[in-house]
Amino acid sequence: MTQKKYVLLLSALLSVSLLMMSACSNGGNNTANPAPGANEGTATINKTGMPIANEPVHLKGLVAKYELVRDWNEHKGLKDYEAKSNVIIDWDSVPQNTFEERRNLLFASNDLPDFVMRAMLSPQLITSYAASGQIIPLDDYIEAGYAPNLSALMEANDGIRKSITSADGHIYSLPNISEADGRIASSWINKQWLDKLGLAMPTTMDEFYEVLKAFKEQDPNGNGKADELPISGYKENNSSGNEFFRSFYGSWGFGSNSGIIAPYMDVDDAGKIRYIATDDTFKDMLTFFSKLWAEGLIDKEIFSQDMNQVVSKVDEERIGYVAKGNNNLWMGDNRGHYVQNPVFKAIDGDVYWTGVSPKVRDIGSFVITSKNPNPAATLRWADYFLSEEGTALARLGIQDVTYTIDGDGFYKLKDEFANNPNGLTVDEALSEYTIFQGGNIPQRVTQNVDQSAAVLPEMIANKDVIRPFLVPDEKLMIPNFTEEENIQLSTYATDIEAFTDEQIVKFITGARPIDDWEKFVETLDKMKLDKYLAIYQAAYDRWNQQ
Numbered sequence: 001m002t003q004k005k006y007v008l009l010l011s012a013l014l015s016v017s018l019l020m021m022s023a024c025s026n027g028g029n030n031t032a033n034p035a036p037g038a039n040e041g042t043a044t045i046n047k048t049g050m051p052i053a054n055e056p057v058h059l060k061g062l063v064a065k066y067e068l069v070r071d072w073n074e075h076k077g078l079k080d081y082e083a084k085s086n087v088i089i090d091w092d093s094v095p096q097n098t099f100e101e102r103r104n105l106l107f108a109s110n111d112l113p114d115f116v117m118r119a120m121l122s123p124q125l126i127t128s129y130a131a132s133g134q135i136i137p138l139d140d141y142i143e144a145g146y147a148p149n150l151s152a153l154m155e156a157n158d159g160i161r162k163s164i165t166s167a168d169g170h171i172y173s174l175p176n177i178s179e180a181d182g183r184i185a186s187s188w189i190n191k192q193w194l195d196k197l198g199l200a201m202p203t204t205m206d207e208f209y210e211v212l213k214a215f216k217e218q219d220p221n222g223n224g225k226a227d228e229l230p231i232s233g234y235k236e237n238n239s240s241g242n243e244f245f246r247s248f249y250g251s252w253g254f255g256s257n258s259g260i261i262a263p264y265m266d267v268d269d270a271g272k273i274r275y276i277a278t279d280d281t282f283k284d285m286l287t288f289f290s291k292l293w294a295e296g297l298i299d300k301e302i303f304s305q306d307m308n309q310v311v312s313k314v315d316e317e318r319i320g321y322v323a324k325g326n327n328n329l330w331m332g333d334n335r336g337h338y339v340q341n342p343v344f345k346a347i348d349g350d351v352y353w354t355g356v357s358p359k360v361r362d363i364g365s366f367v368i369t370s371k372n373p374n375p376a377a378t379l380r381w382a383d384y385f386l387s388e389e390g391t392a393l394a395r396l397g398i399q400d401v402t403y404t405i406d407g408d409g410f411y412k413l414k415d416e417f418a419n420n421p422n423g424l425t426v427d428e429a430l431s432e433y434t435i436f437q438g439g440n441i442p443q444r445v446t447q448n449v450d451q452s453a454a455v456l457p458e459m460i461a462n463k464d465v466i467r468p469f470l471v472p473d474e475k476l477m478i479p480n481f482t483e484e485e486n487i488q489l490s491t492y493a494t495d496i497e498a499f500t501d502e503q504i505v506k507f508i509t510g511a512r513p514i515d516d517w518e519k520f521v522e523t524l525d526k527m528k529l530d531k532y533l534a535i536y537q538a539a540y541d542r543w544n545q546q
Helices: 001-025 075-084 098-107 123-131 139-144 148-156 158-164 190-199 207-216 281-296 307-315 375-386 389-397 457-469 483-510 512-524 528-545
Strands: 057-065 086-096 115-121 175-176 188-190 228-231 263-267 272-275 319-321 338-341 360-366 403-405 411-413 443-445
Touching: 001 207, 057 375, 075 375, 075 389, 086 098, 086 375, 098 115, 115 123, 115 375, 123 360, 123 483, 139 281, 139 443, 148 158, 148 375, 158 175, 158 360, 175 207, 188 190, 190 207, 207 319, 263 443, 272 360, 272 528, 281 403, 281 483, 281 512, 307 319, 338 457, 360 375, 375 389, 375 411, 375 443, 389 411, 389 443, 483 512, 483 528, 512 528
Parallel strands: 057 086, 057 115, 175 443, 228 319
Antiparallel strands: 115 360, 175 360, 188 319, 188 338, 263 272, 403 411
């Protein structure tokens, strides 16, 4: 999550925290949680296999219901799981557009369900609710064996454990984990143009520059007009439009030790948090792209246009290179002309592909509250979704009803769901059977289970080009902050990042000369950049000590 999103949540966090403190001081439940045991309430809880409980366990769950998904109390997929598990849930199934308000109200009044699914909790809110004693730490239950799937994942990849461990050293929530190629961003170069002009695939930034010049000057679309746009892209909502520029960080060696932690932040070789936008190598990168802009090699609308405008230009055979998405299906009818380019080398040292997200996503997907009478059964119920079988239920529905498994272990939707005869989309056709729509659920997405375009055979082949250059998973850091650090971040993050975004665009477009570099760095220093970095350094040091 970016710092902008952190800050947008801060005001809500502070007001909710005050309400919670009031509620807890007036009869809130601050009693200690029972020690994990095989017998909680009247049911015997099994650590493996089905059923989860020998006798029915009844729980109350709060969930954000995505608009395409049926009421969770009437959901065929969940009813199937209920029969297997013997865990019966009375769902408060709240439409997603009103969920945040209801969730905050329930926590503020301490009128809590037993657990929250699709909780959509930011790290700040997890920290706050944990500090008030309203959500419980899961560590003891995990260690006691009631989360076998999560335990196996953490044992295989310690980065997962670190990513879901809060600043106080406890685990409070279950994550969404992706091991599939959907977490790897792509960029796309026009192979048809390369072939037509007799050009080899570039491997360095200097070679890339020569290719871009040829795209502009040698009429690769063959229409007799100088209308080619060597580099194009589009502006996403609430962004500066410089995402294409960020996709080249690894070509200059940035992100090698941590990935890109925040838009302009990584870890240097000495283990220190670095604001790369003040690094001299970053200045070299800006100088290169400023030259591309001055020579007309970058689409002048790149900082303002939307995706549909780019698709139109692709349809018109006008674009040579674009960095967007984890697949190229969005690019329209001419998408087959484009392939993944290698990592272009801009420095003498090692280069990387930094466009890869950590395996851990949506950290605040599921929490258990202090009102819960049976945390062991609840955790086992949720942990099921971190198995391949449970993820298949969440994403594909019921085996032999909505999907089958082939001899190679790949899950395949039945044709009436993949190609619905009534014209329904896949999400619509599966809405009675699946809960993945809208995201924010505990799950473990593997190549076998993922049905997205990112795992089509041709897309996997494209990813193979950059796979050797990915930043190792164990180095991809997700920072976790204390309550005090979150408050401090709000003092610095938004202004520093917004200023940097604005100036990067100015440097690239020539609205600000590169000669102003030192003044740019001095301004950032005056904005308390050192204090901003110190907060991240503390988080990184905790990460390494866990």
